[in-house]
Amino acid sequence: MFKKLFVGLLVLLAAIGLVACDNGSGGVEAKEEGSTLVIRVWNDEFIGRFRNFYPGFVKTNSDGTDLLDDGTIVKWIQVANDNNAYQIALDAALANQNSAAANDKVDIFLIEADYATKYANDRYALDIHGDLKIKESVVADMYQYTKDIVTDDKGILRAVSWQATPGLFAYRADIAREVLGTDVPAEVQAKIDTWAKFDTVAAQMKAKSYSMLSGYDDAFRAYSNNTSAKWVNDKNEVVVDQQILNWIKQTKNYSTNGYNNGNGLWSDGWQSDQGSTGNVFGFFYSTWGINFTLLGNSLDDADAPKEVGNGLFGEYRVVQGPASYYWGGTWIVGAKGTDNPTLVKDIMIKMTANPAIAESITREVEDYTNNKTAMTKIANDATYGSAFLGGQNHIALFTSAAQKIDMSNASPYDQGLNEGIQTAMKDYFAGTSTFDQAWTRFKEIVGEKYPELKFPTTPAEPK
Known part of the structure; x- marks a missing residue:
């Protein structure tokens, strides 16, 4: 209830000119927020973290949605990661973001290391500091690599993570x-x-x-x-x-x-x-x-x-x-066009930057959380x-x-190429194909997913 009263007050102040609304480049507007929060995931890991550790969680409803203490309903949309299926579904949803009904708009979506750089940019993601107004001091105790990989080419942080993954x-x-x-x-x-x-x-x-x-x-x-x-x-x-x-x-x-x-x-x-x-x-x-x-x-x-x-x-x-x-890692992204920016901000701060919650997650479920002090x-x-x-x-x-993790070589193609090389080489490892045949299969897999990519050379079979 406090959230909606607070946002309502901002709307009133904006109306009389005391608070400015940003109607420009995807920034957060001061307006009444939606009654449904839509979160896109590829498995149930974050769902469990959210239900067990987010302070605003009340209960899970019979239809699989969650109820929060301010009355907001959280709707989870889960699509498996295999064969880029999660990205394909996410891309379609984000492409329809502007025309989607209020309760269908993507508010939060998760990304992992293999395709983090694809989504951590102005096209898809809110600016953590500029749009969501999360202070830099709030994220100061996170491992630097977890911020570097989701910082765009303009130096803007676009996502946050509750975990580090050495x-x-x-x-x-x-x-x-x-x-x-x-x-x-x-x-x-x-x-x-x-x-x-x-x-x-x-x-x-x-x-x-x-x-x-x-x-x-x-x-x-x-x-x-x-x-x-x-x-x-x-x-x-x-x-x-x-x-x-x-x-x-x-x-x-x-x-x-x-x-x-x-x-x-x-x-x-x-x-x-x-x-x-x-x-x-x-x-x-x-x-x-x-x-x-x-x-x-x-x-x-x-x-x-x-x-x-x-x-x-x-x-x-x-x-x-x-x-x-x-290996891996999951980041929380505030989707451009969300009608729940205040709640998105609250979830990000509590689930990724609260040292007490971070310590509780590690002690209770042994996940390694993204808080150096904890x-x-x-x-x-x-x-x-x-x-x-x-x-x-x-x-x-x-x-x-x-402390040794370096993600400077991450690219938007990592999931497809990592999965592609592993798939293509299986027959070679099993002895049912030659290395050259496996390499040809790799090129075919990559060509189907990323037709813009070229293969200038063919490596010799490693001996």
């Missing part, structure tokens, strides 16, 4: 004890802190009937997020970085030598490999993956208590692994430990890794 290598302690003679994170890290050592351990795992990785794509982000240049140069040419070729070489070797199980990322086999019936030593995961995916896949009974004795709960540990990297506090808390990780304080590792 990556680690999660390994099974029981397999480590059997094969390596230790499950102590520092000692395991010393055995896999370079790719050469990682390969040596992969051979040791094979000798004991274990696989080092589940499938073809597991190590991809540890390579792709360490490239020296963007996927696409300023001539619209696809550039294949040496790190991508290194991933192809390693994965082909692992597939040939039986060091992986030939599974695809997110497949049923890949997920089951993370549970007690699996034979896989470890998985590359960022912050969200450990608490949001690995934990669920490791349980024998998802409905039973999350405790030791339920599947592999308590038998995973994490280390940095052979390379620093990041994360440093937990990293230095001698009493903190993840029961799922055998009592390990993984936040301390994440805090170190987060």
Whole structure:
């Protein structure tokens, strides 16, 4: 109620000339806000965060919408990310933003790292400081890379995130004890802190009937997020970085030598490999993956208590692994044309910049939140430990890794090209196509999604 009274007062003041309304370039107008807030997402991760931690949340209605304490209804529109489906649906909705009915206008939409630069600009997104009037001091304690990737070419911040996403290598302690003679994170890290050592351990795992990785794509982000240049140069040419070729070489070797199980990322086999019936030593995961995916896949009974004795709960540990990297991340964008700018601002501030809420999210669900003060506090808390990780304080590792993240090579084409190269190479890894055939398939996939892109060269098969 306070929100609507406050905005109503602004409207009155504007009418008599005491407060100015910006009717120009998509700025926030002082006017009565809408009764429905529309949020577009690709999965239910943020839905859960919102319902559990946003102070204004009251309840979820029988139709799946949410009720807020000021009477606003939150309508969630969820479209899966696969094959650019989320972006395609979002693009259509934003194209119709001006003509959409009030309760159908997009108010907030989420974006992830692979296509953040596509939407973090004047065409789609409100200016965090200029339009929404969020002070720079409010976002000062966020990790810088989470701001850099959504700052446009004019230096304007266009989105904010509640999480930072440094990556680690999660390994099974029981397999480590059997094969390596230790499950102590520092000692395991010393055995896999370079790719050469990682390969040596992969051979040791094979000798004991274990696989080092589940499938073809597991190590991809540890390579792709360490490239020296963007996927696409300023001539619209696809550039294949040496790190991508290194991933192809390693994965082909692992597939040939039986060091992986030939599974695809997110497949049923890949997920089951993370549970007690699996034979896989470890998985590359960022912050969200450990608490949001690995934990669920490791349980024998998802409905039973999350405790030791339920599947592999308590038998995973994490280390940095052979390379620093990041994976994913979700940003909250205020859509241009929203009729709920005050509520959008409130959600952004509370969900991404409130240190108490950030600390609560991390302590309760083990997500790594985008507040350096809160994360440093937990990293230095001698009493903190993840029961799922055998009592390990993984936040301390994440805090170190987060400082090394560099997203300067992110581009609008990342999702399509990352998915395309992984899809195209599967038959090559499986031995049912040549490298040249796989490369031709990659060019076809890219051509379908991005016909404007060119391929000036064909790389030699990495050996």
